[in-house]
Amino acid sequence: MxxxxxxxxxxxxxxxxxxxxxxxxxxxxxxxxxxxxxxxxxxxxxxxxxxxxxxxxxxxxxxxxxxxxxxxxxxxxxxxxxxxxxxxxxxxxxxxxxxxxxxxxxxxxxxxxxxxxxxxxxxxxxAVYGLPELHREELRGASLVACPGCFPTAAILALAPLSGRIEDVVIDAKTGISGAGRAATARTHFVSVDENVTPYGVGHHRHMPEIDQEVDAQRPVTFTPHLVPLDQGELVSCYAITDEALSQDELRGLYEARYGGERFVELVDRPPGVRQVRETNFCAIQVHADPRTGKAMVFAAIDNLWKGTASQALQCLNLMFGRPEDEGLLG
Missing domain, CATH: 3.40.50.720 (NAD(P)-binding Rossmann-like Domain)
Incomplete structure (x- = not known):
């Protein structure tokens, strides 16, 4: 009990x-x-x-x-x-x-x-920003936590190991229709979403200042979300110009150093898909150093209703009350 x-x-x-x-x-x-x-x-x-x-x-x-x-x-x-x-x-x-x-x-x-x-x-x-991988110590004992948006969760986790080294970055995001909420989803006709991909919030999506706040980049991020025919799930593809070009070993090393001890961030060898994190609190990340352009390419997948919202809220609640961070999130 x-x-x-x-x-x-x-x-x-x-x-x-x-x-x-x-x-x-x-x-x-x-x-x-x-x-x-x-x-x-x-x-x-x-x-x-x-x-x-x-x-x-x-x-x-x-x-x-x-x-x-x-x-x-x-x-x-x-x-x-x-x-x-x-x-x-x-x-x-x-x-x-x-x-x-x-x-x-x-x-x-x-x-x-x-x-x-x-x-x-x-x-x-x-208020403490509720992304444990960045603000864990502030969350311990906090009284008010602002749970991140689903897009910022994926984008910030994707880019955090590069923070302070990003000159410019383009974030191309894909999300299922549940990201719009129950009321908006009920108004969305299946025929308008099925076999279709649509960008929205172009140039003025409300999650952009949230990403700017948490990612130390020289220029504001370029962020465009796309609606895809899924009920839930989210993938962000990030293309970053860094202060100097990184090799694959250097790029991978930055992410291993940052996330090697994180319970809910998985570094994977192939670009992730949303199915591998569905109904979990995990974020799957793959990195690729592109020698042709010198850009760092980072792909991150989450479940927008879980790590993007509700299960991350429970992860924060665990920390607020001094409980094990993963309690209730692995079964």
């Missing part, structure tokens, strides 16, 4: 929130607390997502009642809507992992340029 704190999942009717509820429900230490929804109150979660097999009924969020009974919360609301809920949870002493963009960007002005007027800017100094 779980003997850790109860975890509230707010926004559990969405793809990420539902998966987060499933992972917490099966965790050996945390206990699943209330699961709430803004649109499906009274519906059992397993009626919306039978494969998660979480039998809890979705409730309307009542912070006075719910926050008194939990030690942590995962908030899976859209940007702008999340911050006021996070503020109230923090005022009640609840530790929070936020899945929205509201606390990812350290600069309030940059956030407001790409999103909306910030609803709770006073919490920005408290």
């Amino acid at each position: 779980a003997d850790g704190p109860k975890v509230l999942v707010a926004g559990a009717s969405g793809f990420a929130g539902a998966l987060a509820a499933r992972l917490v429900d099966r965790h050996p230490w945390f206990a699943l607390g209330p699961v709430t929804s803004r649109s499906d109150v009274g519906t059992r979660l397993d009626a919306l997502y039978p494969h998660h097999r979480v039998t809890r009924e979705l409730e309307e969020l009542d912070l006075d009642r719910h926050a008194a009974d939990v030690g942590a919360a995962i908030v899976a609301y859209p940007h702008g809507a999340s911050a006021p809920v996070v503020r109230e949870l923090r005022e009640r002493g609840v530790k929070v992992v936020d899945l929205s963009a509201d606390f990812r960007l350290k600069d309030q002005a940059v956030y407001e340029q790409w999103y909306v007027e910030h609803p709770a800017p006073e919490l920005l100094p408290e």
Whole structure:
């Protein structure tokens, strides 16, 4: 029986929130607390997502009642809507992992340029960017964690070993339709996605400043995502010009030194596909030094709903409470 704190999942009717509820429900230490929804109150979660097999009924969020009974919360609301809920949870002493963009960007002005007027800017100094491979020590004992976007998770992990040496980089990303969220996915017609590949957010995708913030490059990144006919999964192909051309041994050595001890980053010998990381918290990375152009080519695959969102949230939650980082993520 779980003997850790109860975890509230707010926004559990969405793809990420539902998966987060499933992972917490099966965790050996945390206990699943209330699961709430803004649109499906009274519906059992397993009626919306039978494969998660979480039998809890979705409730309307009542912070006075719910926050008194939990030690942590995962908030899976859209940007702008999340911050006021996070503020109230923090005022009640609840530790929070936020899945929205509201606390990812350290600069309030940059956030407001790409999103909306910030609803709770006073919490920005408290928030830790929730990528354990880069911010592990800050995450230990943190009270507010901003879980990264799925594209930034893959792109930042792909480029982190080159940080400080990148003169320019182009990131070509492919994602399945679940990355748009439950509501947008429901509006997407199968015939418009099947046997098709479409770029979107060209030149102004909201994840670009997040990648710029975490990757030390001389110029802003060039990032273009593409929608592909998959339900979930994500692949980023990065083409970087470094301060000096690297050999294959030098490039591989940088990645082995950076990720050799990481539980959830796999360095592979062939370009990865999304199937090899599906429904896991792993990021698979392959590097290739191109002698013809002198560029470093890096390919990274994740599951956008898992390492890109919900399982990474649990990885962060483990660190926040001093638990083993991989607890509940390998079974």
